[in-house]
Amino acid sequence: MVNDAVVENVVEFDAFDLEHRANPYPRYRVLRETAPFCPVRLGAARVTVATTYAGCAAVLQGSEWGRGYADGLNPFRPGVAPGEVPGGSFLGMDPPDHTRLRALVSRAFTPRASLAETPFVRLVVDRLVAAAVDDGGLDVVAGLARPLSVAVMCRLLGVPVADAPSFLGWIQGIARGTDPDYLLSPADIVVRTACARDLGRYLFELVTVRRVAPRDDLVSRLVAIQRDQDVLTEVEIVELCALLLxxxxxxxxxxxxxxVLALLRHPDQLELLRERPELMPAAVDEMLRYDPPSQFVTRVALADTTVGGQSFRRGDGVVVLSAAGHRDPAAFPDPDRFDVTRYAASPPARRHLGFALGLHYCLGAPLARIQAEAAIGTLLSRAGELRLATEDVEYRPNAALRGPASLLVNIKGDS
Ligand code: HEM
Structure with missing residues (x-):
């Protein structure tokens, strides 16, 4: 997976060892200080990790980089046959297929459509935060973050919230499976396949129902595009909806x-944000930089190429470790400091890679921002004193889509 010239400097530790999931940043630093494109050994596999901001950004934006499934080049999913795309979604495609499908979804899922969800998001957040204040505490995952994102995605797609218990399990199996295969157990891979199949069946039924009785939701809009313009297949609609979920x-x-965790661990920043709520959009950008939900994405060289003086052969895979690039002192002054004013400065700080860059830039970024601003802003304004119930935060095993399994917080009095 890496060319011979760099193999000698292989870092011997497992950079994504589960034991370091709660705080992977010291290990990322070792990788960055070893090399901008750092060879890493993971069991039998060797991969290259882009560790600097410049290296990550160059790979994300380089036209020689992509998924490589069409030609069977992708080394992160070795079992996939040439031409097959895992999940079938455009996230796993290169142009021209990616361009066509992304354009179709973009027409049905615009930034304006996301903005229109703001009142609904506020309503859900108000209800959840009020319950937490009444209870004197909450698990931020189970009591706020997850029910909010479930309610919003169900409304957007037109999926009944009552079905959430089934599809949440499937989504978690799929999310775990987004890690490169060499980080997964055989059981994880079996679960990923079963979850993708069950979610597909469920969404197929939903598409059939919406075809007969359309509503004002994304599934119905995609079905209408298919009917009126004959540019989408039924299977593609199901795959697009599965991708969005x-x-x-x-x-x-x-x-x-x-x-929330970053704020609770930096009470001065929490107080500053309470005093100056207008900083919330900038604070959300800083959260995406400081502790990003998407720690890394993967790319494959589609042709022989050179980045930052490092040459790659067609088919070489790179882990674009944005979370390490975000702590690169060459890109961000004092990068280990959590500073909610960092993105308020004019001119703004260098953009983070939390939603990626280039062709695959996140389509849901506006909707994610609306939810984070509303949830965290309302929690700060409505809850009194907020404290971590325990410093010991347990993480889910996912390396790429990293986050706590639960986050217990005590709330004392109304503010
Ligand atoms: C792509 C992050 C929320 C839909 C991506 C990518 C990242 C990302 C890093 C690029 C993946 C890659 O290049 O391999 C995030 C984060 C979110 C978030 C951190 C929340 C904080 C959402 C939401 C939606 C969404 C709410 C939909 C409602 C998508 C889609 C793509 C994507 C469709 C694929 C774009 C493409 O391949 O062209 N996201 N995302 N995301 N995201 Fe998000």
Whole structure:
């Protein structure tokens, strides 16, 4: 997976060891200080990790980089046959297929459509935060972040909230499976396949129902595009909806949870944000930089190429470790400091890679921001004193879509 010239400097520790899930940043630092494109040994596999901001950004934006499934090049999913795309979604495609499908979804899921969800988001957040204040505490994951993202995604797609218990399990199996295969157990891979199949069946039934009785939701809009313009297949609609559900649930929930955790661990920043709520959009950007829900994405060299003086052969895979790039002192002054004013400065700080860059830039970024701003802003304004119930935060095993399994917080009095 890496060319011979760099193999000698292989870092011997497992950079994504589960034991370091709660705080992977010291290990990321070792990788960055070893090399901008750092060879890493993981069991039998060797991969290259992009560790600097410049290296991550260059790979994300380089036209020689992509998924490589069409030609069977992707080394992160070695079992996938050439031409097959895992999940079938455009997240796993390169142009021109990616361009066509992304354009179709963008027409049905615009930033304006996301903005229109703001009143609904506020309503859900108000209800959840009021319950937490009454209870004198909450699990931020189970009591705020997850139910919010579930309610929003269900409304957007037109999926009944009552079905959440089934599809949440499937989504979690799929989210775990977004880690490269060498980080997964055989059981994880079996679960990923079963979850993708069950979610697909469920969404197929939903598409059939919406075809007969359309509503004002994304599934119905995609069905209408298919009927009127004959540019989408039924299978593609199901795959697009599965992608949106899988991409929009855990990521957004992790942003809210990681954001609350960062504030509770930096009480001066929490107080500053309470005093100056207008800083909330900038604070959300800082949360995405400081402790991003998407720690890394993967890319494959589609042709022989050179980045930052490092050459790659067609088919070489790179882990774009944005979370390490975000702590790169060459890109962000004092990068280990959590500073809710960092993105309020004019001119703004260098953009973070939390939603990626380039062709695959996150389509749900506006919707994720709306939810994070509302959830964290309302919690700060309505709850009195907020404290971590325990410093010992347990993380789920996911390396790429990283986040706590739960986050227990005590609330004392109304503010
Ligand atoms: C792509 C992060 C929320 C839909 C991406 C990518 C990242 C990302 C890093 C690029 C993946 C890659 O290049 O391999 C996030 C984060 C979120 C979030 C951190 C929340 C904080 C959402 C939401 C939705 C969504 C709410 C939908 C409602 C998508 C889609 C893509 C994508 C459809 C694929 C874009 C493409 O391949 O062209 N997201 N996302 N995301 N995201 Fe998000």
């Amino acid at each position: 899988a991409a929009g649930l855990d990521t957004t929930a992790n942003l809210v949870t990681n954001g």
